[in-house]
Amino acid sequence: MTGRTAPSGGSRPPLSLEEYAERARTRLDPAVWDFIEGGAGEERTLAANLAAFDRIRLSPRVLTGTGECDPSTTILGRRWGAPVAVAPMAYHTLMHPEGETATARAAGAAGLPLVVSTFAGRTYREIAAAAASPLWLQVYCFRDRDTTRRLIEHAAAAGFEALVLTVDTPRLGRRLRDLRNDFRLPPHIVPANLPADQADYSSPSEHGRTGLDPSLDWSVIAWLRSVSQLPVLVKGVMTAEDARRAIDSGVDGIVVSNHGGRQLDGAPATLDVLAPVAAAVDGRCPLLLDGGVRRGRDVLGALALGADAVLLGRPVLHGLAVAGGDGAAGVLDLVLEELSEAMTLTGTATVADADASLLTGEAPHRGVADAALPAVPGNTAATGLRKQDLHRSVSDPVLDTMNFLNEITGRFPDVVSFAPGRPYEEFFDKDEILDHIRRYLDHLAADGASDHAIRTALYQYGPTAGQIRGLIRDSLRADEGIDTAPEAIVVTVGAQEGMLLTLRALFANPADVLLVASPCYVGITGAASLLQVPVHPVEERADGLDVADVEAAVLAERARGRRPRAFYVVPDHSNPSGNTMSRRAREELLELAARHDLLILEDSPYRLVSPGVQLPTLKSMDPARRVIHLGSYAKSVFPSARVGFVVADQPVRDPSGAETLLADELAKIKSMVTVNTPALSQAAVAGALLACGGRLTERNAVPAKHYGEALRVTLEQLDRHFPEDVRDRLGIGWNRPSGGFFLTVRVPFPADNAALLRSAEDHGVIWTPMAYFYPGPGGERSIRLSFSYLSPAEIEEGIGRFAAFLRAEIERSGATGPTPGRDT
Template sequence: MENASAANRAAFDRAGLKQGGPSHSGPPETAAKILGRNWAAPLAVGPLAGLVRPEALPAVLGAAGRAGLPAVVSALTPVPGPAVPETPLWLRTYAFQDDGTARRTAAGAEDAGYTALVLALGPQDGAAPAPAAGTGLPGLRDRADWADLERLRAASGLPLLVAGVRTAADAVRAVDAGADGLVTDRLEALPVVAAATTGGRPVLLEGGVRRGADVLTALASGADAVLLGRPVLDALLSGGEAGVAAALTGLAGELAAAMAFTGTPTVTEARPSVLRTAPRPVTVTPPPTAAPASPDRPLRRADLHASVSDPVLDTMNFLNEITHRYPDAISFAPGRPYDGFFETERIFTYVRGYLDHLAAQGRTPQDIRTAMYQYGPTAGQIREIVADSLRVDEDIDVPPESIVITVGAQEAMLLVLRALCAGPGDVLLAASPCYVGITGAAKLLDVPVTAVEERADGFHSADLEAAILREHARGRRPRAFYVIPDHSNPSGATLDEATRRELLALAERYGILLIEDSPYRRVSPGTPLPTLKSLDTSRSVVHLGSFAKTVFPGARVGFAVADQRVVDDEGRTGLLAAELVKIKSMVTVNTSSLSQAAVAGALLAADGRISALNADAAAYYGDAMRTTLRALDARIPAGRREALGVRWNEPAGGFFLSVHVPFRADEAALTRSAQDFGVIWTPMRYFYPQGGGQHALRLSTSYLTTAEIEEGTARLARFIEAQSREE
């Protein structure tokens, strides 16, 4: 069975479940009726031959009986003492070398308390098992034949199931020979075996089942129930009878959760339509060590820049893979705006508004055509409009010449790091956990990053000062400190005003710059604290902004405010922004003129006040955050949180919050969460440039409706409870 079980496990891992809407009121019904008897769930314990020692059988049978489930006991392993009366028992029998033994075993099964017989056609994937010592049973033949089935049918009136059926032909032959039900050990054979089975005869799957989602996958593939061997043994070894009882209860609960996720009201209504099977993995043969010279000779990754092998890139790709593999899971992963506020026609209104603005300024039709169709200035053609917006909305008063319009804030990060970090001794400091975009840009540019960890109660400026002094002691030059002061990604933390002023004093004292990233200020409710840049009197802050969250992400328009003076060897001065423009000319040449027009039109329509433009959106995001926090509190109340060791922060705005959990919030946990519980989140460890965050996860609340948040937090709570029990 081991090979069959492994094949099933691989098939289960490739399969996913599709989310469906609720099809009826109330929780899903997991009860099943098999061979005329009612079971609490479509689960049977066993077969127990070779897994459980005879002296341990009563514990397993007792747990099965109390769970309302049958147990399959091997004729090769006698049950010591009387059978547990409340446990329906099935007897698994074999092709004995002595035909008389098979007939006598079957004939006496009913008197011994068994309610069904299971004939194993053959010892799949291995040699014939040997009867346990003391049973007095003869040896076994390697495989039963149809005559064995017919003899058993004649010897006993108990329901008779045939195990080891893998083809439609075997299914038809078994039914013709008198089988009342079939058992297959191949998940991928279930559809054809079930299709070939007539007369309402049940089909069961054995091997590889570990989780509730596996059970529903089997039911949707044609099974009426599954047999549980390995999960029962594992639970028995770790927790005895109580462990088996907990495992059975947990599997039934996970099945109910999977049914709720797919909108399956009862086990008999599981359909193939709830399945989404991932492609089979492709085996790639590695190239030989000494490959012959040829035009298509592969490149060695070791010869490429180290950034392509950075673990963060692999982990983010893994998150994308999980999201695509389980598209019907409720995802708290994407930190993107809710697109319910986007109206397609408004894009044309914005662009037209900007064109009218150009015309009102006296631009000729030729000028306007050139502005829209040509490359445009590298520094950007809407700098004046952005400068006006910053002045009225953020109290940042800088000349347009100090602004560079970029392809999103990500390009702005790249430009600033490339300009500031000139040699191997230059280092970037970053509040940790931090946005992966800044650490990714640093990796691309070979800029070392030193993390300055947030404490449990937030960021402390004293920790930044200590980090600066350590870098000086190491002979390195800290050039800048990257921070998101408002509702940061990923933790959701916000710096208080006192800390902001302390950071500015540190920057001036030690001659470093503060790189202030500000994407979430104007998508949060209430009046935000002043930006670092608005408090900056010594030109110590490079302010980065993006219109992705406030206007729309598809525009890919960001900006950098870099009004620092730059002096050359001859004493001539300019602005840091001009140096960034030089670098940009070699990277993207310019930012899309059409995108700039759409953003400028939005700003003009709101008289430069992004705060007014986003009033409804900010209220929505604030409500989403409050709803998430309330739902989490309801699903995992304070007392239960304390018992589990679970806690989370409570941001007043932004898109993100962080949840500390007692288990490793890694890729394995995320896969189980998506597959078995239908909820996706982001491991916090992705955001720690020097390690950390192993027991925390990030939730993004921005992209979900209230109903999705309510259901998603319920699923998350079930996952946290289940995962915590296993740690």
């Protein structure tokens, strides 16, 4: 990031990108200047891009002890000197005869990638020869796909590492400056990688109209995959919805871009749409942004709003125009110098540390409609909060799924509900809870605790890791074959807190990915969303999880440069699918974990309330301590206690060689979350454990029988309403779990919220759309039925209503026959 020699024509090197722009303007032919500088229409969007960055205010933070900051980052498995790359721009040769080769040298010197335009003025081979950092190819899809395919093959052969498909250009925007100037490329400026004889390229707008394919849809991603192995990014996404579709289409990255204001005039500034797009992407792929980046601090602003990196457009052309490769290098150096300054003055040690806490004052997406904020009654000075200003997780649909169900249950109180995964209430005895607490106090006294110590245990803040760890250890030994020390246990506020603590501790860097069996319990994906942990779903097959699929996910993530850190699974009677992993699959999973240095997060709350003998827990099969076991007493004791625990016996070594257990580290985090699990709750659970000598299987013998019976009645009623030949004809099916609270019904129509509403309104029965449990697409034609909360008579009535709903819905949609798509 050293200053360069003064590009000729100025008394000193330009001190800002603005100065580079000014010097470039004086050097270039006015029509060429207009061509690079201009935007579409009235250039509102062009101006908005710049204005949005102008509104960013960063918080200076002092005495942070940050020292040297590190602006480097890793994208698609490659280290970049900073989260900046050069945006694809046509014809660098218009700025300087060396064109893209000069830019590639400059980018290489700064350790930054260059995205080379389809309309590059130099060949891909020449550019690659000059490059010392990653090259990506920007792809325009032509009507003639063969031309596009050849372009991609040439770039791949030259060593380009990724494809960036520009998706905002079914035609070129009306750029009035070019129209007024009747802009034509000089004869020597040609696209060096396109067939010279096939088109007249001299008028970019004219060629755009005749050459570009205006009818592209999302299937183009699959086409690109069919012609190239390279990762595919899409450039030009501006809405959360399109970002989701892009991810559903399997892209490897997204560039939020409005083409530097050159396409749809009136489109918002890219920075203004970044936060909602980032919320939708939720770390599932790299997210880049371009448009209006003109200073190093702009880079930091974009990162704070959720980008992983930015592309720099016009300023690089300005540098080239001013002094060729040296000028482009000067521009990049300046941006990196300013970024380093901004990071230091905001106490941002690394790129991963840049988050929304850096922002202060008016956020970029504010300003337009502040006046339209609803007034809060009775408080005229109230501050209206915008959802976009809150953490992106609050916009994550996963955090909302249960609200819809609760709302619908409230609206139709007389429905039979197969929605809640709740224990059957007839087993609750209102006096028992007091007996449990009494029993625990007596136990403490019998153990020799003084009155004073017992008072403290009950009334005072307690030990962070919990005060009933010994009893939990005994119970795990008796019931689960898990042999662990009390010190390896942290008592948590439900298993949910256990998930939060575990993810917080394990996921230290943005390249760490959580793999989850999918469909997946929303508690873990929700916690991942809160912590911005990227999630990679591994889809269960109809008969359960295939460990080969987990391995494929591990390898795919590695290939993307990310680190699969842990795999979350409910091995027994899974919520939501009801499937159980076989013993063989458990062994294979543990072998895989060892092979790939993967941790397993085992969550298994239904075992102890399921009939029959259970398969061994993963934790009990795990001498290598790869399994972190998340426990819950919600089903086996009662949910209101909100007591869970984590068995985290993994040794943790610090740089001095000192060793703790992962449980100790979780307790540190817990001390800042819930301080300790309420003593009253622990006392009640402890009393319940003492009552059965730690053998919760024995305590739950009757409930387990009940749940087994509820499952049997549910299956029997489904069989009765839909005998095999009928269900085959209608395209309905279901699995046959061996226990737990849930099963999966496959249907031949979309089982979405609209269908759920019809089911509640017209048939008086509620269920849960399986799609709620898919972190990505999937489950659209599946339903989760939960039978745990209902009596056999209610189940019988409810399945009758459910059957009527299924028949009505099949008739309504005209859909019968085998269910397309996924099975669970």
